[in-house]
Amino acid sequence: MDPKLLGRAVDLATQNAASGQLPFGALLVRDGEVLATGVNTVLRDLDPAAHAEVEAVRAACRNLGTLDLRGAEIYSSCEPCPMCCRAAQATGIAVIWYAAQATDIPDLGYPVPAPDVFEARHATHAEATAPFARYLNG
Numbered sequence: 001m002d003p004k005l006l007g008r009a010v011d012l013a014t015q016n017a018a019s020g021q022l023p024f025g026a027l028l029v030r031d032g033e034v035l036a037t038g039v040n041t042v043l044r045d046l047d048p049a050a051h052a053e054v055e056a057v058r059a060a061c062r063n064l065g066t067l068d069l070r071g072a073e074i075y076s077s078c079e080p081c082p083m084c085c086r087a088a089q090a091t092g093i094a095v096i097w098y099a100a101q102a103t104d105i106p107d108l109g110y111p112v113p114a115p116d117v118f119e120a121r122h123a124t125h126a127e128a129t130a131p132f133a134r135y136l137n138g
């Protein structure tokens with residue numbers, strides 16, 4: 001953990017807030033090198049997935065031309081949500097360092113309230129696995 005990098009993530013969040021965006025920022029770092037940064041652009045882009053951490057992961061993948069970010073870590077201004085953790089995990093990232101805790105976040109007027117129970121529901125379909133076969137068989 002490099003406290004300077006955590007400070008840079010917090011600074012990014014403050015700058016983002018100064019431009020009217022939600023107050024979150026993140027750096028993606030490997031071997032002490034900042035590979036990418038991200039800020040929350042959910043409001044500007046009307047994109048509910050545009051969290052700072054996700055934007056940093058996207059930028060790093062684009063910059064490096066790979067989906068493999070193993071060995072990298074994220075420094076975030078704030079505790080990451082499950083979506084950001086999974087996006088980072090999907091690229092091989094194992095650690096997100098964060099400054100503010102979820103309990104520190106005041107009511108920002110966003111996100112909308114989540115349902116008490118969320119379900120991904122299975123429905124039987126005869127061709128459900130056809131896309132996989134098509135992909136593998138060309």
Ligand SMILES: Nc1ccnc(=O)[nH]1
Pocket residue numbers: 024025039040050051052053076077078079080081
């Ligand atoms: N940690 C975070 C919480 C909410 N939004 C973000 O972009 N990041």
